[in-house]
Amino acid sequence: EVQLLESGGNLVQPGGSLRLSCAVSGFSFSTYAMGWVRQAPGKGLEWVATINYRGDSTYYADSVKGRFTISRDNSENTLYLQMNSLRADDTAVYYCAKDSGSSGYDPGDYWGQGTLVTVSS
Amino acid sequence: DIVMSQSPDSLAVSLGERATINCKSSQSVFFSSNNKNNLAWYQQKPGQPPKLLIYWASTREFGVPDRFSGSGSGTDFTLTISSLQAEDVAVYYCQQYYTTPFTFGPGTKVDIK
Numbered sequence: 010e011v012q013l014l015e016s017g018g019n020l021v022q023p024g025g026s027l028r029l030s031c032a033v034s035g036f037s038f039s040t041y042a043m044g045w046v047r048q049a050p051g052k053g054l055e056w057v058a059t060i061n062y063r064g065d066s067t068y069y070a071d072s073v074k075g076r077f078t079i080s081r082d083n084s085e086n087t088l089y090l091q092m093n094s095l096r097a098d099d100t101a102v103y104y105c106a107k108d109s110g111s112s113g114y115d116p117g118d119y120w121g122q123g124t125l126v127t128v129s130s
Numbered sequence: 131d132i133v134m135s136q137s138p139d140s141l142a143v144s145l146g147e148r149a150t151i152n153c154k155s156s157q158s159v160f161f162s163s164n165n166k167n168n169l170a171w172y173q174q175k176p177g178q179p180p181k182l183l184i185y186w187a188s189t190r191e192f193g194v195p196d197r198f199s200g201s202g203s204g205t206d207f208t209l210t211i212s213s214l215q216a217e218d219v220a221v222y223y224c225q226q227y228y229t230t231p232f233t234f235g236p237g238t239k240v241d242i243k
Contacts, residue, residue, distance in 0.1 A: 044232075046180075054172075054180060054223055056232040068230045071131075104179050116170035116227055118191065120179035 011035040011119045018124030031088040031105030039083035042108035047101035062111040095128045134235035142243040149211040151238045153224035158204045168228035171209045175220045
């Protein structure tokens with residue numbers, strides 16, 4: 010059974026940093042691209058970042074470029090999102106998603122339950 | 131960036147009736163090298179993560195009931211629920227994965243009339 014478990018969400022002050030993790034099981038992690046999608050309270054879905062299966066290609070939304078870094082540890086079956094210089098408009102539930110392919114140019118076919126990041130003073 | 135729009139914003143349909151959701155992209159998401167449209171549909175129920183329903187605009191994900199179907203090409207796409215069931219109450223999103231940023235539509239809320 011495919012499982013994705015996000016962790017690391019928390020309340021953080023504006024300008025602060027946070028690292029999200031997504032531990033996966035039930036599939037060959039190193040074979041698939043992975044991504045992060047967020048959803049602000051009461052709002053729609055916003056794609057944040059994607060990383061290919063080897064971790065040598067990464068893609069970011071303009072809203073997070075230069076502040077967020079997506080990475081993966083294929084030996085630990087874990088995806089990460091390092092978030093720096095956080096702003097109030099980064100407040101959202103962050104979902105980890107498995108891509109259906111390896112390149113990063115595929116839809117997300119499995120999703121975690123999400124972790125809440127709140128940026129507020 | 132490719133801008134995705136959806137219509138209507140919400141709709142209420144009687145049980146057993148057809149529900150139709152439209153999605154339009156600001157530029158074509160047709161990939162000529164594989165002759166496919168890089169367009170997906172997701173269903174999101176309250177308090178749950180999104181669930182992939184349709185990819186390549188018309189291919190149903192494994193396990194998705196056949197009352198869900200996708201159609202369209204280029205810039206105009208449609209998700210059809212042929213006979214609405216109570217468990218289909220949700221928000222539906224389209225997404226293009228043709229080019230980054232992989233943009234989502236704003237969502238369409240489906241309710242029971």
